[in-house]
Amino acid sequence: MERIGGFFLAISHETELIEGLKAALDEAKRKKHKILFSEVVEVDNISPLSFYQVGREQYIGERFFWQDPNKDIIIAGLGKVEKIQVSAADSRFMEVEASWTALIENAVKTGILEKEGTGPLLFGGFSFDHNKSNSLLWDQFGDNLFYIPAFMLSIVKGQAYLTTNLICSPEDHVQLFIKMINERDTLLSGSVNFGNGHHEIIEQREIAPEHWKYTVANTIEEIKGTDLKKLVLAREMRLIFNHSVLSEQVLQKLAVEQQTSFVFSLETGSDCFIGASPERLIKKTGNEMFSTCLAGSIARGKTKQEDDRLGYELLHDQKNLVEHQYVVSMIGEAMKSVCSSVNIPKAPALMKNRHIQHLYTPVKGMCNRFVSIFEMIEKLHPTPALGGLPKEKAVRRIREVEQLERGFYSGPIGWTDSYGNGEFAVAIRSALLQGKEASLFAGCGIVEDSTPEGEYNETSIKFKPMLSALGGNLHE
Numbered sequence: 001m002e003r004i005g006g007f008f009l010a011i012s013h014e015t016e017l018i019e020g021l022k023a024a025l026d027e028a029k030r031k032k033h034k035i036l037f038s039e040v041v042e043v044d045n046i047s048p049l050s051f052y053q054v055g056r057e058q059y060i061g062e063r064f065f066w067q068d069p070n071k072d073i074i075i076a077g078l079g080k081v082e083k084i085q086v087s088a089a090d091s092r093f094m095e096v097e098a099s100w101t102a103l104i105e106n107a108v109k110t111g112i113l114e115k116e117g118t119g120p121l122l123f124g125g126f127s128f129d130h131n132k133s134n135s136l137l138w139d140q141f142g143d144n145l146f147y148i149p150a151f152m153l154s155i156v157k158g159q160a161y162l163t164t165n166l167i168c169s170p171e172d173h174v175q176l177f178i179k180m181i182n183e184r185d186t187l188l189s190g191s192v193n194f195g196n197g198h199h200e201i202i203e204q205r206e207i208a209p210e211h212w213k214y215t216v217a218n219t220i221e222e223i224k225g226t227d228l229k230k231l232v233l234a235r236e237m238r239l240i241f242n243h244s245v246l247s248e249q250v251l252q253k254l255a256v257e258q259q260t261s262f263v264f265s266l267e268t269g270s271d272c273f274i275g276a277s278p279e280r281l282i283k284k285t286g287n288e289m290f291s292t293c294l295a296g297s298i299a300r301g302k303t304k305q306e307d308d309r310l311g312y313e314l315l316h317d318q319k320n321l322v323e324h325q326y327v328v329s330m331i332g333e334a335m336k337s338v339c340s341s342v343n344i345p346k347a348p349a350l351m352k353n354r355h356i357q358h359l360y361t362p363v364k365g366m367c368n369r370f371v372s373i374f375e376m377i378e379k380l381h382p383t384p385a386l387g388g389l390p391k392e393k394a395v396r397r398i399r400e401v402e403q404l405e406r407g408f409y410s411g412p413i414g415w416t417d418s419y420g421n422g423e424f425a426v427a428i429r430s431a432l433l434q435g436k437e438a439s440l441f442a443g444c445g446i447v448e449d450s451t452p453e454g455e456y457n458e459t460s461i462k463f464k465p466m467l468s469a470l471g472g473n474l475h476e
């Protein structure tokens with residue numbers, strides 16, 4: 001057991017906090033609508049995973065976690081002062097942005113300002129396809145789900161910040177402050193206990209692998225005979241455990257094993273969507289934007305020599321280069337439409353993750369005007385790395401032939417702050433945890449030169465990051 005506390009918020013902070021809160025209450029009364037109040041203070045370094053874990057008792061079902069591969073920004077959020085979930089399915093990106101903008105426009109902020117990844121922050125994601133009817137599996141998530149947390153720990157380039165958010169309504173009283181401080185104190189004096197009760201897998205089952213291969217075979221024929229160039233097809237694996245899975249245990253394992261990936265979780269009700277994705281969709285900091293083209297895959301070698309040989313093979317393999325190039329062209333075009341300059345390396349490099357290596361082309365651009373991260377998500381999602389080419393046809397074919405419900409798998413997941421910075425990953429190498437059960441998802445890009453067996457093996461590798469974190473059998 002380890003104490004999370006060890007830090008005190010100095011009294012001067014509290015005075016500032018009360019003053020800020022009073023200003024927010026006045027503003028709410030004057031405007032006759034609710035106002036978001038947000039305070040940011042520097043704190044001693046606390047482990048974000050400990051913070052997340054300590055919040056289990058009180059905030060389970062309303063927690064999130066985010067860590068980028070560089071560990072530039074790590075965020076753990078607890079509780080929600082506001083949930084954004086829009087119903088206008090076909091304009092969901094812009095609708096979420098509109099709700100968010102309305103909320104932060106009038107926000108009262110105090111303490112440290114303008115720090116990326118702190119203050120009012122929206123965390124959540126979108127499902128892959130808003131047109132696919134939602135099955136029971138994903139009913140807690142809908143086709144978009146975002147939180148503004150009550151308490152949030154951000155580690156930004158090594159420095160820890162604690163954000164406290166509160167919604168003030170015209171009829172609220174300063175008493176609200178007492179409640180919030182009490183909650184925060186309870187949280188910060190909590191004990192970290194990652195739990196010994198480790199879950200074990202009692203059943204590990206691939207869903208309809210033969211049918212999946214059959215669909216891949218048909219898709220290869222369709223690609224040969226029509227204007228369809230690429231289609232990403234996913235399959236599912238189900239796990240059943242003896243105990244409910246604790247998301248903090250899985251996050252901890254992912255953070256250790258998948259150092260080159262974005263590690264994330266998003267809880268809602270009794271469900272948790274969790275994963276370790278190597279693929280950035282979009283990052284925006286100031287007027288710089290970054291995206292990643294990631295497509296084309298091969299296994300890791302058991303020895304350095306074998307690993308190098310496999311990497312070399314991937315870099316020169318025509319099928320994988322074609323699969324990759326579709327993504328580079330599309331992301332390049334999307335970035336050029338809003339950037340004054342775009343940098344795209346001429347040839348892909350290798351990205352080596354623990355269980356797999358990919359062809360990798362990073363893209364960087366300078367925005368030529370104000371462009372929001374939601375506008376970029378709308379332009380990019382789904383890239384041909386997750387959908388296919390041509391885009392609309394691919395999404396429609398996936399809807400028709402894929403047997404599973406993707407839900408948030410392969411959709412955009414991430415955060416934006418009130419200063420317009422943010423980052424979204426593509427939610428792959430992920431799983432939906434539901435008590436004693438989990439659904440894992442893995443897909444791959446089918447092109448003309450694909451084979452059903454080859455693609456089946458590729459998806460088997462892509463299950464490994466989550467399987468390993470959940471204690472599954474990797475068949476190695």
Ligand SMILES: C=C(O[C@@H]1C=C(C(=O)O)C=C[C@H]1O)C(=O)O
Nearest residue numbers: 295296297385428442443444445
């Ligand atoms: C679809 C997934 O991965 C995508 C497909 C890839 C491929 O087919 O080579 C590589 C990286 C990802 O863009 C997945 O992991 O589920």
Ligand SMILES: [Mg+2]
Nearest residue numbers: 296297444445
């Ligand atoms: Mg592939």
